[in-house]
Amino acid sequence: MAVNNSLARQDQSMKLSVYLQNDAVKKQINQVVGGKNGTRFISSIVSAVQSTPALQECTSPSIVNAALLGEALNLSPSPQLGQFYMVPFDNKKKGCKEAQFQLGYKGYIQLAIRSGYYKKLNVLAIKEGELVRYDPLDEEVEVNLIDDDILREEAPTMGYFAMFEYENGFRKTLYWSKKKMLAHAEKYSFAFYKNGGARSLELLEQGKIPEKDMWKYSSFWFKDFDGMALKTMLRQLISKWGIMSIDLQNAIDKDMAVIHEDGKTDYVDAVKAEDDGVVSDQELQEVQEDQPAAPGTQQPDPKGIEASFFG
Structure with a gap:
C-alpha cells in the first residue's frame, strides 16, 4: 500500500x-x-x-x-x-x-480590514472563568481576561466572542458557548459528526485516542477546533450583519x-x-x-x- x-x-x-x-x-x-x-x-x-x-x-x-x-x-x-x-x-x-x-479565519480578517468599512474587528476564544456576563439583547459583554498569557493559553476554552465596529460607529457583537459551537460542528461537518463529534474531541484533548486511530481525526474540527470556531464566529457575524466587499463575497461564496x-x-x-x-x-x-x-x-x-x- x-x-x-x-x-x-x-x-x-x-x-x-x-x-x-x-x-x-x-x-x-x-x-x-x-x-x-x-x-x-x-x-x-x-x-x-x-x-x-x-x-x-x-x-x-x-x-x-x-x-x-x-x-x-x-x-x-x-x-x-x-x-x-x-x-x-x-x-x-x-x-x-x-x-x-x-x-481561514485570518483570511476573513484580512479581507474585512481591506474593505475600509471596519474601524475595529476582533474574535477570540473565552477561557474558563473569564466570562462575567453576556447580554444578547443589548449585546454587552463583560469579561475578566487571565493576565498571564501562558496560563490563559493552557486554560480550557468555554466560549467564543466576535465583534466589529464601523467607522461610522455602528457596532455588532456575538457570543457562542463552546457547547453551541460543538452542536454547530456536529450539524455542519460530516467528518466531525461521523467520527464521534464532541466526545471524540474530548478524548483527543485528553490524549486518550490510540495512535493507530488518529487517521480518523484529520478534520480541522478535530485538529484545530478553536481555529474553526473563530472562523465560524466571523462568518456568522460578517455574513449576517457586516458590509462585505466584492472580494469577501467571492471568498465566502467559494x-x-x-x-x-x-x-x-x-x-x-x-x-x-x-x-x-x-x-x-x-x-x-x-x-x-x-x-x-x-x-x-x-x-x-x-x-x-x-x-x-x-x-
Missing part, C-alpha cells in the same frame, strides 16, 4: 509539472498573476504540494485553480499565516482527489469548494450522513501533514518549472 501511494504521488507530481507548462495554463496564470509575481506564485504551489503529501494526489487543475483564487484575493497559502488553504478532498463521485479552496477551469464551483463535501440525514457543507480534512513524503516520491522541481514557465 505504501509503495502504491508513493507511485501515485510521483505520478501526480509529474502531472503537475506538465500541467503548469501547458500554454493555456500559463495564459490563465498570467492573467491573474502576471509579471515577476509568476515565479513566486509557481514556487508557492510547488511548496504546498511538497509539504502536503495528500495534496500530491490531487488533480492538477484543482490545485492551480484553488491557488489562483487565493492569489486573486491577495491572500497567502502559507499554513503558518492561516489565510487560506488548499485542502485535499476525496471526491468519490469522480473517483479522484481534488484540492478545495478553504478560507469557501470549501473545488474550483474548475470554467470558474464553476463544486462543493464535493456536501454529503448525507447515514444516521439522521444531516447535510454537511463543512467537511474539512488535514491541510498540512506532519510526516514527510514517502521515500522514493519524486517532487516537482520548482526551478525547472519556473524556467519552463518563464523562459
Whole structure:
C-alpha cells in the first residue's frame, strides 16, 4: 500500500509539472498573476504540494485553480499565516482527489480590514472563568481576561466572542458557548459528526485516542477546533450583519469548494450522513501533514518549472 501511494504521488507530481507548462495554463496564470509575481506564485504551489503529501494526489487543475483564487484575493497559502488553504478532498463521485479552496479565519480578517468599512474587528476564544456576563439583547459583554498569557493559553476554552465596529460607529457583537459551537460542528461537518463529534474531541484533548486511530481525526474540527470556531464566529457575524466587499463575497461564496477551469464551483463535501440525514457543507480534512513524503516520491522541481514557465 505504501509503495502504491508513493507511485501515485510521483505520478501526480509529474502531472503537475506538465500541467503548469501547458500554454493555456500559463495564459490563465498570467492573467491573474502576471509579471515577476509568476515565479513566486509557481514556487508557492510547488511548496504546498511538497509539504502536503495528500495534496500530491490531487488533480492538477484543482490545485492551480484553488491557488489562483487565493492569489486573486491577495491572500497567502502559507499554513503558518492561516489565510487560506488548499485542502485535499476525496471526491468519490469522480473517483479522484481534488484540492478545495478553504478560507481561514485570518483570511476573513484580512479581507474585512481591506474593505475600509471596519474601524475595529476582533474574535477570540473565552477561557474558563473569564466570562462575567453576556447580554444578547443589548449585546454587552463583560469579561475578566487571565493576565498571564501562558496560563490563559493552557486554560480550557468555554466560549467564543466576535465583534466589529464601523467607522461610522455602528457596532455588532456575538457570543457562542463552546457547547453551541460543538452542536454547530456536529450539524455542519460530516467528518466531525461521523467520527464521534464532541466526545471524540474530548478524548483527543485528553490524549486518550490510540495512535493507530488518529487517521480518523484529520478534520480541522478535530485538529484545530478553536481555529474553526473563530472562523465560524466571523462568518456568522460578517455574513449576517457586516458590509462585505466584492472580494469577501467571492471568498465566502467559494469557501470549501473545488474550483474548475470554467470558474464553476463544486462543493464535493456536501454529503448525507447515514444516521439522521444531516447535510454537511463543512467537511474539512488535514491541510498540512506532519510526516514527510514517502521515500522514493519524486517532487516537482520548482526551478525547472519556473524556467519552463518563464523562459
